[in-house]
Amino acid sequence: MIAIDREKCCGCNYCAIMCAQEALFYQDYDMELDQNKCELCGACVYYCPSGAIQMIRSD
Amino acid sequence: MVEHDFIIIGSGIGGLMTAAALSRDGKKVLVLEQLAFTGGRYTEIPYKGYEVTSGAWTSMGIKSHIGRFCEEVGAKVDYITLRDKGEKHSPASLFKVKFNNQQEIDFFRPLPGTGIDNESYFQVLMNILAKQTEITPETSAREVIEAVTKDETIHSILNHMIGTASGLTIDTLPASELKTVIGDVLKTGGKFGFAVGGTKNIIQALERVILAHGGAIRTCVGVKSLIIEDNIAKGVELESGNNLYAKNIIHNGGAHQLVKLAKSKNLPNAYVKYINHLKPVECAAIILGLDRPVTSGCAITIPPDAERAAGIFPPTFFDPGVAPPGKHMIDVFIPLQSHNIKKEMDLAWNDLYALFPQLDSIINMKMEMVFYKDWPGAESAQTFGQIGDQRLDPLSPVDNLYLVGMDCKGSGVAGDLVPVTAHLCLTRIKEKYKELKVPSITF
Numbered sequence: 001m002i003a004i005d006r007e008k009c010c011g012c013n014y015c016a017i018m019c020a021q022e023a024l025f026y027q028d029y030d031m032e033l034d035q036n037k038c039e040l041c042g043a044c045v046y047y048c049p050s051g052a053i054q055m056i057r058s059d
Numbered sequence: 060m061v062e063h064d065f066i067i068i069g070s071g072i073g074g075l076m077t078a079a080a081l082s083r084d085g086k087k088v089l090v091l092e093q094l095a096f097t098g099g100r101y102t103e104i105p106y107k108g109y110e111v112t113s114g115a116w117t118s119m120g121i122k123s124h125i126g127r128f129c130e131e132v133g134a135k136v137d138y139i140t141l142r143d144k145g146e147k148h149s150p151a152s153l154f155k156v157k158f159n160n161q162q163e164i165d166f167f168r169p170l171p172g173t174g175i176d177n178e179s180y181f182q183v184l185m186n187i188l189a190k191q192t193e194i195t196p197e198t199s200a201r202e203v204i205e206a207v208t209k210d211e212t213i214h215s216i217l218n219h220m221i222g223t224a225s226g227l228t229i230d231t232l233p234a235s236e237l238k239t240v241i242g243d244v245l246k247t248g249g250k251f252g253f254a255v256g257g258t259k260n261i262i263q264a265l266e267r268v269i270l271a272h273g274g275a276i277r278t279c280v281g282v283k284s285l286i287i288e289d290n291i292a293k294g295v296e297l298e299s300g301n302n303l304y305a306k307n308i309i310h311n312g313g314a315h316q317l318v319k320l321a322k323s324k325n326l327p328n329a330y331v332k333y334i335n336h337l338k339p340v341e342c343a344a345i346i347l348g349l350d351r352p353v354t355s356g357c358a359i360t361i362p363p364d365a366e367r368a369a370g371i372f373p374p375t376f377f378d379p380g381v382a383p384p385g386k387h388m389i390d391v392f393i394p395l396q397s398h399n400i401k402k403e404m405d406l407a408w409n410d411l412y413a414l415f416p417q418l419d420s421i422i423n424m425k426m427e428m429v430f431y432k433d434w435p436g437a438e439s440a441q442t443f444g445q446i447g448d449q450r451l452d453p454l455s456p457v458d459n460l461y462l463v464g465m466d467c468k469g470s471g472v473a474g475d476l477v478p479v480t481a482h483l484c485l486t487r488i489k490e491k492y493k494e495l496k497v498p499s500i501t502f
Contacts, residue, residue: 008432008433009432010429010430010431010432010433010434010435011343011400011427011428011429011431012113012428012429012430012434013426013427013428013429014104014113016426017104017106017111017426018095018104018106026427028401029400029401029404029429043095046093046094046095046278046279047094047095047096047104048094049094049099049433049434050432050433050434051433
C-alpha cells in the first residue's frame with residue numbers, strides 16, 4: 001500500500017498532479033489518498049521531492 | 060572503477076547547466092536525479108491539458124542570466140517575448156499594477172494620488188537604481204525606497220514586486236539585492252520572454268547538449284551518501300546499494316541534503332552550522348485554468364492591496380499552447396508569512412476574489428502548491444547574512460566536491476541566480492582543468 005508521512009509532506013502537490021487515477025488530493029491542506037482509486041503504480045513515490053510517500057507491503 | 064569525470068547529483072537547472080558546459084568541453088558527465096522527472100522546481104508537469112509549473116514561472120527570456128548561459132553552451136531555446144506580442148506590449152507591459160477597485164496602471168503611466176507628479180512606477184524604479192546612498196550588507200530595501208519616496212502606495216507596490224522576485228519583503232530583502240533585482244528585470248526590457256512550451260523546454264535544451272556530447276542522465280536514482288576518503292570525494296553510494304565512482308562530484312541537491320549525504324563529521328563545524336541556520340524562502344502558489352483571461356496584456360500583475368498574493372503571471376498570455384485550446388492559465392505567487400497554511404491560502408484566495416470578482420464562474424482547473432519543509436522555494440533566501448559572497452562557495456571543504464544552485468554565491472532574480480552559481484562553479488573547476496572554456500558571459 002501507499003503510505004504518506006504528513007510530517008514530511010510539504011504540500012507541493014506534484015503527486016496529485018501526476019496521479020493518473022486522481023487518487024491523491026490535497027484536502028484541507030493535508031495530502032489524502034483514496035485507496036479505492038489507487039492502483040499501486042508507485043509513480044507518486046518518484047514524484048515526491050520531500051520523501052513523504054512510500055510504497056510498503058501490507059502483509 | 061572510475062567511469063566518469065563528473066557525477067552531478069540533482070537535475071535542477073543548476074546541475075544541468077553545469078553538466079551541459081562540462082559535456083560541451085569534452086568531460087564525461089553522469090547526472091543522477093532521484094525523482095521521475097528532471098528540472099526540479101524549473102519545469103512543468105502536464106495536468107488536465109495544462110502545463111503546470113513545478114515552481115518557476117519563466118526564465119525572463121534570452122537576455123536573462125539563464126537565457127545568456129543557455130545560448131553560450133549551445134542550448135537552443137525559442138522564446139515568445141513582449142515585443143513579439145506587439146509594439147503596444149513592449150516593454151510598458153512588463154508590469155501592471157491592479158488595485159482592488161479594479162483600477163489598472165501600466166509601467167510608464169504616472170501613479171495617481173501618490174503625490175509624485177508625473178512619476179511613473181518605472182521612474183521610481185530608476186530613481187532607486189540611481190540613488191547614491193551608502194549601502195552596507197545590512198541596509199534594507201525599505202531604507203533605500205524611503206529615501207526615494209515616502210508614498211505608502213509605492214511602498215506596497217514595491218513590497219509586492221520584491222515578494223514576487225524573491226519571496227521576501229521590503230524589510231527582509233537587503234538593498235543591494237533590490238538593486239540587482241531591478242537592474243536585471245529592466246535589462247530584459249521588451250525581450251522579457253517565455254520559453255515556447257514552458258520552462259521545461261529550457262531543461263530539455265540543456266539535456267540535448269549533455270546527451271549530444273556523450274553525457275548521461277538517469278532518473279529515479281536516489282543517492283544515499285557521498286563516498287569520502289581522507290577528505291576527498293570519490294563517488295556516491297546509491298539507495299539501491301550500488302556504488303558509482305567519479306573523479307569529481309557536483310552537488311545540486313540543496314545545502315541540507317549536502318550535509319546529509321556528506322555527513323557532518325566530514326564537514327567543518329562552522330560550515331554545518333551555517334547551513335543549519337539558513338533562512339529558507341517559504342512560499343505557495345495557486346495555479347488556475349480559466350475560461351477567459353483575467354489579466355490584461357502584461358507579463359506580471361502586481362496587486363498592492365493584496366495581503367498574500369504578491370504577483371500574478373499568465374503563461375498563456377505568451378504561449379497559449381501551455382493550456383487546452385481557448386483556455387487560459389494564471390500562476391499566483393504567495394510568500395508565506397506563517398505555517399498556518401489554511402490561513403495563508405484563505406488570505407490569498409480572498410485577494411484573488413477581490414481582484415477578479417468573476418473568478419468562481421470561469422475556473423476549470425485549480426492547483427494549490429506549498430513549498431516549505433524539505434522542499435521550500437529556496438533553502439537560502441536572499442536575506443541578511445545570506446547574500447552575494449556570504450553564500451556558499453561552489454568549492455566545498457571536501458576535495459573534488461563542488462556545489463551549484465540557489466545556495467551558492469551570487470545575486471539574481473529568484474532562479475536567475477542559478478547560472479551565476481554555475482558560472483562560478485565552472486570557474487572553480489577550471490582551476491583544476493585549465494582546458495575548460497567556462498561561459499564568457501558576465502553578470
